[in-house]
Amino acid sequence: MxxxxxxxxxxxxxxxxxxxxxxxxxxxxxxxxxxxxxxxxxxxxxxxxxxxxxxxxxxxxxxxxxxxxxxxxxxxxxxxxxxxxxxxxxxxxxxxxxxxxxxxxxxxxxxxxxxxxxxxxxxxxxxxxxxxxxxxxxxxxxxxxxxxxxxxxxxxxxxxxxxxxxxxxxxxxxxxxxxxxxxxxxxxxxxxxxxxxxxxxxxxxxxxxxxxxxxxxxxxxxxxxxxxxxxxxxxxxxxxxQDLVMAGLHVCALSDIAISVVATVIGDRPDKGWIMTDAGWMALSRDRGTAQQELDQGYGVVCAMDGTPYQDLIVSSTSQEHGIVAVRKGSKAKLPPLEVGDQVRILPNHACATASQFEGYVVPDNNELVFWPRINYW
The missing domain is CATH 3.20.20.10 (Alanine racemase)
Structure with a gap:
């Protein structure tokens, strides 16, 4: 419904x-x-x-x-x-x-x-x-x-x-x-x-x-x-x-991943090279399914709101309600100029685990948004 x-x-x-x-x-x-x-x-x-x-x-x-x-x-x-x-x-x-x-x-x-x-x-x-x-x-x-x-x-x-x-x-x-x-x-x-x-x-x-x-x-x-x-x-x-694990296995491309977590920037730590968002492990899950793959995607790949991934930008660590966004280690990319209040999309490691953190999906529909409920638990 x-x-x-x-x-x-x-x-x-x-x-x-x-x-x-x-x-x-x-x-x-x-x-x-x-x-x-x-x-x-x-x-x-x-x-x-x-x-x-x-x-x-x-x-x-x-x-x-x-x-x-x-x-x-x-x-x-x-x-x-x-x-x-x-x-x-x-x-x-x-x-x-x-x-x-x-x-x-x-x-x-x-x-x-x-x-x-x-x-x-x-x-x-x-x-x-x-x-x-x-x-x-x-x-x-x-x-x-x-x-x-x-x-x-x-x-x-x-x-x-x-x-x-x-x-x-x-x-x-x-x-x-x-x-x-x-x-x-x-x-x-x-x-x-x-x-x-x-x-x-x-x-x-x-x-x-x-x-x-x-x-x-x-x-x-x-x-x-x-x-x-x-x-x-x-x-x-x-x-x-699809999800980042499947992308890491070359089953799909990043552009095929159909769900993402929308998060808001809530601060930064320039001394550490961090941007803080309001999506921690309660939103993204603790799944680290890419950790043993060729490319470790942390807790998710960070994208602009149009879905375009920022270069080498990942959620590097999380606490319950905080996500720490940083440039992947070894990369020469720079942090994007995101400010408090800006929003980003985060592609999940494991779609099943991330989706289970939510009561449903926000779905764009002909310039409107609708909500598709989902069930959780046993």
Whole structure:
């Protein structure tokens, strides 16, 4: 739901600005790639958490989607989305909320990687008299949760779920692709993700267990996959907005980043070469995702209000409500002549983390401003 128009003079910084033209280009780019490869895209809406954004991902507006919290699942279900994958390992305490969604007519797939979780899902489903479709998480690169592809528990767990009509397929996330700045490495990560998924599917089929869903995905591998044969769907989320981490991985350019934090200059420290703004870590988040990349962007890249980055100007450090803006170490650039009251835009390291600091997006719309609310929490 789009809220009322906003008067620019009434805005208090820091706020989150969304460029919908850039967002649309990002959406169209990945969708075109998936269409070319003939695979369904199941966007991860944990980045946007806004119905006004997510409706723009689909021509029919109803999914399929991936969520990271049950609050997201409930929120998007209220807006007509009925095909949802909850892509975080399930715990028994969350099953009553899953049940409510199922009984409302929403398909919610849960994720697990242990016999204990599988037994909890089967037991709860039997008592409730429902089917809870479950995906088995596979670890393709040692980055996070999941069972490795040769683990015999894969067949054991899938068999239990299959016998009780709960097995939906497998899911994996190539988190290692976030450490692949060059094109060949990203392409290799995408192929490794695909090949691992297909190998596990084949193992299950040999055990007479149907594997209807073969779900893979990360924003880097989604963009650099060259072959997705055997895969039924791809998940990605941050591609909608992009961010400095993705730019550092050469998945996008700085000019593709669709969100920025608008901050106001509140002072300076000429003796230290600092400009102070009112956007600290409460606005930008503590995410330092570029710290290990070739170019460390501090807590964000500082731009003029038209979106043009100042030369080598970053948020070098933060406290709760203060952002310290400085020229990158080693650069010969000069501080821009910003004065108290001037405003700047700061591009985020991690779009998901920065967006989570705000209640919604300020969106320019035909020379007006509107507010698109988003949800947070669990």
């Amino acid at each position: 789009v809220l009322a128009m906003i008067n620019l003079a009434d805005l208090t910084t820091p706020y989150l600005l969304l460029d919908t033209a850039k967002m649309t280009r990002n959406i169209d780019r990945l969708q075109a790639h998936m269409d070319k490869l003939g695979v369904t895209l199941r966007p991860h809406v944990k980045t946007a958490k806004s119905i006004d954004v997510v409706r723009r991902l689909f021509t029919n507006g109803v999914g399929p989607i991936t969520v990271s919290t049950l609050k997201e699942a409930e929120y998007f279900a209220e807006h007509g989305f009925t095909d949802i994958t909850y892509a975080v390992g399930i715990s028994p305490d969350k099953l009553p909320r899953v049940l409510e969604l199922l009984r409302s007519g929403v398909t919610v797939r849960v994720l697990l990687d242990s016999m204990a979780q599988a037994q909890a899902v089967v037991s709860y489903a039997q008592k409730a008299g429902v089917t809870i479709p479950a995906l088995l998480e596979i670890d393709c690169d040692g980055e996070r949760a999941g069972l490795t592809k040769n683990d015999p528990k894969i067949v054991e767990i899938a068999q239990l779920l299959h016998e009780n009509n709960q097995f939906s397929g497998i899911l994996m996330h190539a988190g290692g692709s976030y450490h692949c700045p060059d094109k060949a490495a990203k392409e290799a990560a995408a192929e490794h993700e695909r090949a691992t998924a297909v190998a596990v599917r084949d193992t299950l089929q040999k055990a007479d267990i149907d594997c209807a869903t073969v779900s893979v995905g990360s924003t880097p591998t989604a963009h650099f996959a060259k072959n997705l044969s055997g895969v039924t769907e791809v998940r990605a989320g941050v591609y909608v907005f």
